[in-house]
Amino acid sequence: MTQAVRHDSMRARNLGVVLAEVRRSGPVTRAALAEITGLTKTTVSKLVADLLEAGMVAETGAASRGERGRPGTALALSGERVAALGLEVNVDYLSACVVDLTLSVRLRRTQAVDNRAASPVETLDNVRRLAREAVDEARSLGLVIAGSTLAVPGPVDDGLVHSAPNLGWRDVRVGDLLDDLLAPPAPPVRGGPSPQDPAATAPPPLLTVDNEANLAALGELWFGSGRRDFLHVSGEIGVGAGLVVDGALFRGAHGLAGELGHVIVSPDGPPCRCGGRGCLEQYAGQEALLRAAGAGTVEELVGRLRGGDIAALAACERAGHALGLALTSAVHLFDPGTIVLGGVFAPLFPWISGPVRETTAARLTAIRDAVPELAVSRLGADAATLGAAGQVIHRIVADPVAHLAAGGAPAPR
Amino acid sequence: MTQAVRHDSMRARNLGVVLAEVRRSGPVTRAALAEITGLTKTTVSKLVADLLEAGMVAETGAASRGERGRPGTALALSGERVAALGLEVNVDYLSACVVDLTLSVRLRRTQAVDNRAASPVETLDNVRRLAREAVDEARSLGLVIAGSTLAVPGPVDDGLVHSAPNLGWRDVRVGDLLDDLLAPPAPPVRGGPSPQDPAATAPPPLLTVDNEANLAALGELWFGSGRRDFLHVSGEIGVGAGLVVDGALFRGAHGLAGELGHVIVSPDGPPCRCGGRGCLEQYAGQEALLRAAGAGTVEELVGRLRGGDIAALAACERAGHALGLALTSAVHLFDPGTIVLGGVFAPLFPWISGPVRETTAARLTAIRDAVPELAVSRLGADAATLGAAGQVIHRIVADPVAHLAAGGAPAPR
Missing domain, CATH: 1.10.10.10 (Winged helix-like DNA-binding domain superfamily/Winged helix DNA-binding domain)
Incomplete structure (x- = not known):
């Protein structure tokens, strides 16, 4: 050396x-x-x-x-210059947020759009447009975006989304399709960068892609209630979960842990897009829930629940019971400190939490001293986007030199 | 300072x-x-x-x-002096082993006994007798036992076994009942130890108690195939599991993770001792399996399977299918590198592994690039006892001063 x-x-x-x-x-x-x-x-x-x-x-x-x-x-x-962009593609919306180095949220944007009807390229074009608007607005606040993480509803490996069945995506190289997202403006021509310049020969990844449920759990860790041991459940079209133990996300051997939506509720139940049968998603995923309630949107479902609609109440009862069964298995395997219900389960918490508690208590009390507390996420559907931005900030703080080597965040011109 | x-x-x-x-x-x-x-x-x-x-x-x-x-x-x-004693109480046997500092196994003892018919105090008296025989035999080999871990089939918290339903134990303070197990012979009377002597005022715990499934996973890690990412399944009267990620055991928030035996296979299935219904243990636990096969012991079951007995083959088919369903949920949540079947599932592997593979492949292949490999444990029922002894050795190597402060391991007199 x-x-x-x-x-x-x-x-x-x-x-x-x-x-x-x-x-x-x-x-x-x-x-x-x-x-x-x-x-x-x-x-x-x-x-x-x-x-x-x-x-x-x-x-x-x-x-x-x-x-x-x-x-x-x-x-x-300082919250005045360095910032991160969090992005999310989900089945029926896109969202973006900008978080500064002190983890203060500086702006949020959400756009409702049915991404199943679009190709991956079209969807990522929409992500790029939303991201550019957010970057421009951040710049007007004096902030420089140092990096971005994109949350997607499926397992991710090094920028490649193997399979996001609810989006209809298979082997989509998100990293490549968005690699120009945060590219700096072209430098004035001086024969190009010198090969001796370390920032030119080894540019750090500006954009990373990660699983939505993992990032939502990290969002809850960094922007939520302050708990450090919990299982965060992301109710969306799919149902994912992220386990945090002593402040660290558990990812498993290939980064695919926490697929709560495919835990088996009933082995001979309805077929699932994953190839299995009777998965939790078929009982408590957003689509299954809305279909059972005869509602078009989560807002409509909440309205009906408030009005005491029998079909809506029965749909939540059934979904909550199924969620309780899957969580019983998850508690036996993961032994989480607390269970935090997020995503669409946050607005539905008043109706879904009762059946979840009943089912888990009936099956866990005799063998465990304490059944994990069931709590509602205060972040709801924003958790993944916040976690995505927070992940960039945590990387910068953990390794400021990599950030500085990449050109740092010069004062905006 | x-x-x-x-x-x-x-x-x-x-x-x-x-x-x-x-x-x-x-x-x-x-x-x-x-x-x-x-x-x-x-x-x-x-x-x-x-x-x-x-x-x-x-x-x-x-x-x-x-x-x-x-x-x-x-x-x-050196494998010549410092050694550890591994002990296990299971439902139908007791076992002991001695492992030296190089992790060589120096002796093993197993004793078949129905511990359900005995009180905790009687069972622990038998453990004490087995342990003393092992300590004496180790001494005759020139070894000094530096500590011991006892494996029990239930969750353990600081020497207290909250509940081992298959043993009929509830809130048994094993640590207290066995605290004289490795007590050194009384010193010659010289007014007793001085309160300034650190070894006298803060003796390190000589005996620790831990969960059988956790220790079996550690046994597989230290004495098994050399894998560092796996889910080890302990098939006994109960079915437990221990997840090892990058060479470290995952314990959960309260040390109660890995209770695979109570993962739900079918929500309206047979009632379980845990208070739930349709738990894996009711389909693939040793008792359920032997009952379905009409066999009295695992040895008898293996004999009948070798002879092509229809009831025995059907019982394994059914148990393997149930195990495959529970493992499907476990793979979705844990994302293990490999699945290692141990305990009674090791001798039954030739008959049980087919149905397990079929069930997991049918439900995992479409959503995951690779279904975890299914392997058989070479340690079988010895895994927990070996892991118990190995845990003591690893603690000594990690903190040799605590061992030396406790009086070290003087050359045997």
């Missing part, structure tokens, strides 16, 4: 240590950062200068209380 | 680093250990002297190949 490489990797590690400490303890002075991290004051000052320059931290003027010695200028994460 | 405490904790960390490196790279010289760990040769020599004294490493005489400089005496883990 050459001295220069060793120095670079040490600077990378130390920048990450300082930024993480600013996030954890800020507002905090340079002197306190030196004491906490064990780095010299000179080193801390240099690293802080880089982070200030990149717009990742800002001077607040106020030192944290209880600190010894003369008061210094305190530092905190 | 005082200088002495800082020094002690640094020595503890460094002892662990050196021991782990000997395990990973041994046989390895002191000079190579210094180079790999970044510690000075003097420090390494002192730490190695402590580990030699404790019988945890031994000089092999042969340096590892390809090493530069003059050849030194190489060091490797």
